[in-house]
Amino acid sequence: MATKATGSPPVWRVAALSRVAMLLLMLTFDALVDDYDTSGRLSPGDGVSSAKTSGDAERPPNTLCAAVEGLVTWDAVYFLRIAEVGYEHEQTHAFFPLLPAVTRGVAATSSALAEAIPRRGSDSKTMWSRVRRRFAQTPSRCASAASAVAVSNAAHVLAAVILERLGNLVLAEQRIGRDSLLHEVDHSAAHSEAARAAAVLFALNPASVFHSAAYTESVFALFSFAGFFLLERARLAGTATATKKSESAFWKRNGAAVLFALACATRSNGALNGLVLAHDFFFASAAPFWKERTKKKRKVFFFIAATSAFAARCAATLFPLFAVQLYGYRTYCVDGFIEDSKPAWCDVWRPFPNVYAHVQSHYWNVGFLRYYESKQIPNFLLAAPALFVSANAGLSWWNAFLGRARFGNARDESAKRSSDDEAGEADEARANRTRSGSSVSRRRREGRSLRL
Numbered sequence: 001m002a003t004k005a006t007g008s009p010p011v012w013r014v015a016a017l018s019r020v021a022m023l024l025l026m027l028t029f030d031a032l033v034d035d036y037d038t039s040g041r042l043s044p045g046d047g048v049s050s051a052k053t054s055g056d057a058e059r060p061p062n063t064l065c066a067a068v069e070g071l072v073t074w075d076a077v078y079f080l081r082i083a084e085v086g087y088e089h090e091q092t093h094a095f096f097p098l099l100p101a102v103t104r105g106v107a108a109t110s111s112a113l114a115e116a117i118p119r120r121g122s123d124s125k126t127m128w129s130r131v132r133r134r135f136a137q138t139p140s141r142c143a144s145a146a147s148a149v150a151v152s153n154a155a156h157v158l159a160a161v162i163l164e165r166l167g168n169l170v171l172a173e174q175r176i177g178r179d180s181l182l183h184e185v186d187h188s189a190a191h192s193e194a195a196r197a198a199a200v201l202f203a204l205n206p207a208s209v210f211h212s213a214a215y216t217e218s219v220f221a222l223f224s225f226a227g228f229f230l231l232e233r234a235r236l237a238g239t240a241t242a243t244k245k246s247e248s249a250f251w252k253r254n255g256a257a258v259l260f261a262l263a264c265a266t267r268s269n270g271a272l273n274g275l276v277l278a279h280d281f282f283f284a285s286a287a288p289f290w291k292e293r294t295k296k297k298r299k300v301f302f303f304i305a306a307t308s309a310f311a312a313r314c315a316a317t318l319f320p321l322f323a324v325q326l327y328g329y330r331t332y333c334v335d336g337f338i339e340d341s342k343p344a345w346c347d348v349w350r351p352f353p354n355v356y357a358h359v360q361s362h363y364w365n366v367g368f369l370r371y372y373e374s375k376q377i378p379n380f381l382l383a384a385p386a387l388f389v390s391a392n393a394g395l396s397w398w399n400a401f402l403g404r405a406r407f408g409n410a411r412d413e414s415a416k417r418s419s420d421d422e423a424g425e426a427d428e429a430r431a432n433r434t435r436s437g438s439s440v441s442r443r444r445r446e447g448r449s450l451r452l
Contacts, residue, residue: 015160015203019153022212030070065142076214098265107139124391148214156211156218162204164448167195227259257313265320281310
């Protein structure tokens with residue numbers, strides 16, 4: 001690989017060191033600069049936290065916990081509250097459940113494992129009793145904060161590694177035969193360098209400060225990149241003619257849908273990954289079927305099966321989004337309120353009672369095009385370089401999409417024809433050698449006959 005050739009450190013090491021540096025900067029500035037928002041150290045004082053967890057009402061037990069809890073501000077406050085006591089208020093439904101659930105699991109497991117450390121004068125029965133009791137308890141605020149930060153940073157490193165592998169797979173241009181696509185993809189030095197550069201830029205971008213806080217960005221990127229990687233593997237496997245490789249493509253697409261569902265359970269915009277599934281379905285099933293619809297009638301059955309599988313994958317991807325809305329509807333519109341005090345959004349169908357849209361609009365004034373105001377012009381100017389790069393990448397993708405839609409998979413067809421031609425030439429060469437050998441044998445026999 002290019003890393004070995006150039007002596008550059010591997011992507012995982014760059015990403016890990018970037019997280020260490022980012023955490024040190026965060027801790028340093030938190031200690032030196034007064035927080036604009038200090039809600040990470042405040043208890044809501046609603047009587048709920050005191051009944052369910054003791055972490056909010058007390059000060060951090062030591063300096064390390066105080067430093068870690070100092071990183072819990074802004075949205076991180078909500079994620080940790082959900083991890084500790086669940087969805088206790090309407091506005092908490094703006095935050096999706098996967099990161100709080102993982103945080104709660106990691107915090108509970110680490111706290112239980114800490115109790116498993118042997119202590120003087122205690123037997124194994126007492127130790128396991130402490131482990132079970134600790135695992136059943138709500139983790140402390142310190143354990144939850146440390147777990148959320150650890151999950152976010154670990155996800156960032158894994159996301160960078162998967163992004164490099166995805167780049168190598170996408171940028172590799174040489175395809176060596178349809179039956180060996182998965183094993184003989186050419187990872188040239190130029191393509192490996194480009195893939196590595198993209199992963200390093202992802203790891204070092206200034207906005208990655210959110211990837212070291214108790215936020216969802218890095219976890220969302222991890223599941224999304226992993227889903228993209230599986231879809232690309234499925235596309236390559238789908239171009240093979242062998243039945244086993246076609247089955248492998250089917251299961252890889254299913255795995256991608258599961259990863260996209262996890263991304264959607266992390267952030268609401270994970271639902272947009274359904275567009276990636278639609279793009280894959282168009283080129284893998286819809287376009288080939290439309291092009292060959294008059295040649296083989298039995299392809300109709302396979303197209304119907306592929307369409308059904310695509311619909312099921314989209315449903316799986318969107319399931320967390322609808323599950324969150326259903327939970328909110330049952331909580332506030334069915335179980336939690338009588339008819340006279342039912343929230344107004346319960347009767348607003350857009351296209352169904354949507355607690356997420358209501359919370360975003362009512363508490364944060366978030367809605368379609370609401371951010372585009374004249375007072376936001378300085379922010380748009382600051383974002384102009386990133387917007388330019390993103391627009392250029394989008395234009396490049398659109399041109400490539402139109403090219404593939406207009407001319408089909410010409411490269412794959414060319415590769416198939418080239419492979420078939422090479423196979424035909426090999427067969428013809430073997431036949432010529434056989435005929436040549438037969439001719440030589442015949443002349444030898446005739447020579448022996450003349451001598452006799």
